[in-house]
Amino acid sequence: MRKKSVNIDIALTHILTRRKQTLVACLGVTLGVAVYLFMNSLSNGFSIYSRGEIFKNSAHIKIYKEDEISKPFTEPSNETELVAIVNPQITTLSKTLINPQGILDKIKSQFFLTHAIAQVNVDVFYNNGKSQLKGTANGVNILEADAMFNISSYMVAGSLKDLNGNLGGIVIGKGIAEKMNVRLDDNIVVSSSLGITKTLKVKGIFSTGSAVADQSKSYINISTAQQFAKEGPSYVTTIYANTINADKSPEYAKTLQQFTEYKVEPWQITNADVLSGDLVRNTMMGAISLSILVIAAFGIYNILNMTVMQKINDIAILKATGFSGGDVIKIFVTEALIMGLFGCVIGLAVGGVLIAIMSNIWMGPPVGYFPIYFTQSIFASSFILGMLATFGAGYIPARKASKVDPVEIFRK
Amino acid sequence: MEKRNVVLSTKGIGKYFYEPVKFKVLDNISFEAYKGEFLTLVGKSGSGKSTLLYCLSTMDTTYEGELYIENEKVTGKKTDDLAALRNKSIGFIFQFHYLLPEFTCLKNVMLPALKLGKFTYEEVEAQAYQKLEMLGLKDQALKPTSKLSGGQQQRVSIARSLINNPQIIMCDEPTGNLDSKNTQIVFDIFKQIAHEYGQTIIAVTHDNDFAKASDRTIELADGKITNLDKKNFD
Numbered sequence: 012m013r014k015k016s017v018n019i020d021i022a023l024t025h026i027l028t029r030r031k032q033t034l035v036a037c038l039g040v041t042l043g044v045a046v047y048l049f050m051n052s053l054s055n056g057f058s059i060y061s062r063g064e065i066f067k068n069s070a071h072i073k074i075y076k077e078d079e080i081s082k083p084f085t086e087p088s089n090e091t092e093l094v095a096i097v098n099p100q101i102t103t104l105s106k107t108l109i110n111p112q113g114i115l116d117k118i119k120s121q122f123f124l125t126h127a128i129a130q131v132n133v134d135v136f137y138n139n140g141k142s143q144l145k146g147t148a149n150g151v152n153i154l155e156a157d158a159m160f161n162i163s164s165y166m167v168a169g170s171l172k173d174l175n176g177n178l179g180g181i182v183i184g185k186g187i188a189e190k191m192n193v194r195l196d197d198n199i200v201v202s203s204s205l206g207i208t209k210t211l212k213v214k215g216i217f218s219t220g221s222a223v224a225d226q227s228k229s230y231i232n233i234s235t236a237q238q239f240a241k242e243g244p245s246y247v248t249t250i251y252a253n254t255i256n257a258d259k260s261p262e263y264a265k266t267l268q269q270f271t272e273y274k275v276e277p278w279q280i281t282n283a284d285v286l287s288g289d290l291v292r293n294t295m296m297g298a299i300s301l302s303i304l305v306i307a308a309f310g311i312y313n314i315l316n317m318t319v320m321q322k323i324n325d326i327a328i329l330k331a332t333g334f335s336g337g338d339v340i341k342i343f344v345t346e347a348l349i350m351g352l353f354g355c356v357i358g359l360a361v362g363g364v365l366i367a368i369m370s371n372i373w374m375g376p377p378v379g380y381f382p383i384y385f386t387q388s389i390f391a392s393s394f395i396l397g398m399l400a401t402f403g404a405g406y407i408p409a410r411k412a413s414k415v416d417p418v419e420i421f422r423k
Numbered sequence: 424m425e426k427r428n429v430v431l432s433t434k435g436i437g438k439y440f441y442e443p444v445k446f447k448v449l450d451n452i453s454f455e456a457y458k459g460e461f462l463t464l465v466g467k468s469g470s471g472k473s474t475l476l477y478c479l480s481t482m483d484t485t486y487e488g489e490l491y492i493e494n495e496k497v498t499g500k501k502t503d504d505l506a507a508l509r510n511k512s513i514g515f516i517f518q519f520h521y522l523l524p525e526f527t528c529l530k531n532v533m534l535p536a537l538k539l540g541k542f543t544y545e546e547v548e549a550q551a552y553q554k555l556e557m558l559g560l561k562d563q564a565l566k567p568t569s570k571l572s573g574g575q576q577q578r579v580s581i582a583r584s585l586i587n588n589p590q591i592i593m594c595d596e597p598t599g600n601l602d603s604k605n606t607q608i609v610f611d612i613f614k615q616i617a618h619e620y621g622q623t624i625i626a627v628t629h630d631n632d633f634a635k636a637s638d639r640t641i642e643l644a645d646g647k648i649t650n651l652d653k654k655n656f657d
């Protein structure tokens with residue numbers, strides 16, 4: 012250690028002889044880093060949670076037939092023809108995908124696909140006595156759908172297995188159960204817009220946490236759904252697919268689009284509203300926590316600035332006895348970095364404890380434990396930003412110190 | 424008389440101050456200082472002694488003319504090179520002792536040598552003890568500087584100026600704050616440094632007795648050298 016470290020030696024002496032100021036500066040950084048870490052972990056936890064919510068109802072990629080809208084006028088092909096102007100209207104006759112199995116086979120061969128399922132969505136009314144509720148019944152192979160949407164994780168009653176292959180069964184949202192006043196193994200009358208009415212037995216109740224979904228959504232077997240739609244076994248309205256990396260869904264969607272003329276839509280587009288809300292929240296939290304970090308760095312700046320003012324004679328002496336401007340910068344930057352290092356480490360510890368406490372708070376279903384997690388990258392970025400801020404805060408007074416003119420000081 | 428080695432020389436050094444009005448503090452200063460010489464600078468208050476010393480010290484670079492130290496032209500060098508030169512070749516003693524208050528006496532003496540980096544920490548420590556012993560301060564070595572008397576502090580700063588065995592030691596009124604007993608001690612040390620160790624001392628002083636007893640005295644008046652070897656002190 013000995014030979015080259017005289018600058019560090021001086022820096023340490025300064026720090027140790029001014030314990031109180033050092034402590035204040037450290038605490039400032041501690042607070043800044045802890046808050047930065049905590050807020051960003053919180054923000055990240057919310058994002059993870061909100062994404063989890065999205066994937067309860069959305070797959071990474073959705074393939075469906077887009078509504079076709081008639082053109083407002085027809086182009087004349089020659090001068091003698093007239094232009095026909097009509098009101099634009101939806102001209103889609105059927106929502107069915109033609110040859111769904113072919114599409115499924117083709118997309119399943121892509122390396123990035125983990126699951127793909129066919130689904131029949133039908134608009135239905137749930138009836139019980141006089142009360143009627145509008146909703147959507149999702150006709151699926153329930154085990155495949157479970158693998159995709161992890162439905163079993165938010166079941167509050169019954170079991171998905173009881174629906175598997177049970178054409179007279181239905182799994183409904185908690186909101187439907189409450190409004191229709193039905194419980195497990197009760198019957199519920201379901202009718203489709205095409206006039207098909209069936210009495211189905213409730214085999215399970217789920218709660219996604221989204222009131223809209225819970226009050227409208229149900230799962231039935233795919234062939235039951237086809238009957239509601241008055242269609243045969245080849246009738247499929249939507250194909251859902253999950254991929255190995257949800258973030259890359261838009262790219263994957265582009266690749267899949269080559270295999271079909273139907274609309275291939277990544278989840279980011281389906282849920283653009285939720286995502287933009289997330290973005291606003293993340294940006295705000297990031298900005299707030301960053302400002303707190305900057306304010307903390309100001310503490311170090313202030314204290315070092317004061318030190319430089321008070322030690323101006325000492326700086327002059329050091330320069331007179333052969334320390335260069337660079338040495339003086341090193342001395343004061345070292346002081347800042349030592350204070351910053353301690354502040355950061357303690358700040359990470361404090362932030363970590365806060366995260367640990369929060370993550371053990373049970374929020375009850377459907378949230379479960381408070382959504383905050385230990386994320387290595389956030390710890391790393393808190394540390395790096397903390398150190399960068401202290402470096403900046405130390406460098407400015409250090410530069411000032413290096414510019415001290417000893418002659419001016421000695422003349423006084 | 425045999426030819427003596429010149430350690431420091433100036434050629435026509437001049438300097439202006441511009442505040443509050445432009446005036447010439449130093450005017451055509453040319454002289455030589457020799458190895459092992461105990462040289463004093465005298466002159467009325469305001470004659471420019473301190474200003475000249477700061478130019479000689481390489482800390483003040485805004486002058487005209489040329490400065491040579493150990494036969495090397497110093498004028499125009501980069502500030503980092505000048506810092507290194509001061510570290511190695513010039514020792515300073517100020518009227519106000521200017522020790523670093525949070526370090527012990529020993530550490531104060533050691534710092535310039537640690538900066539020089541020529542010896543290990545242990546070697547520097549031993550050398551610092553030796554310098555302090557020479558100045559009769561060995562038992563004070565581990566005290567903080569604030570616990571010492573004025574005379575003792577001045578001796579610590581002398582020890583510090585000697586630690587790198589510089590060719591030149593410069594002082595601005597080194598005895599200005601000392602009583603006659605301590606002045607005598609410092610004087611004897613300077614004599615010893617110059618005559619036994621062959622280092623050159625350039626000391627600004629107001630004390631005529633001190634100047635008279637030195638090897639040679641240069642007198643300044645209104646920024647000009649009026650006498651290169653003053654003998655007559657009345």
Ligand SMILES: Nc1ncnc2c1ncn2[C@@H]1O[C@H](COP(=O)(O)OP(=O)(O)OP(=O)(O)O)[C@@H](O)[C@H]1O
Nearest residue numbers: 422440442443448467468469470471472473474475
């Ligand atoms: N920074 C400055 N700006 C303008 N004038 C200055 C400055 N420093 C010194 N002077 C002037 O320069 C002249 C020489 O000052 P200097 O300090 O060298 O005198 P001195 O011989 O050391 O005096 P003393 O014996 O009182 O210490 C004085 O007239 C002083 O007022």
Ligand SMILES: [Mg+2]
Nearest residue numbers: 472473474595
């Ligand atoms: Mg003076």
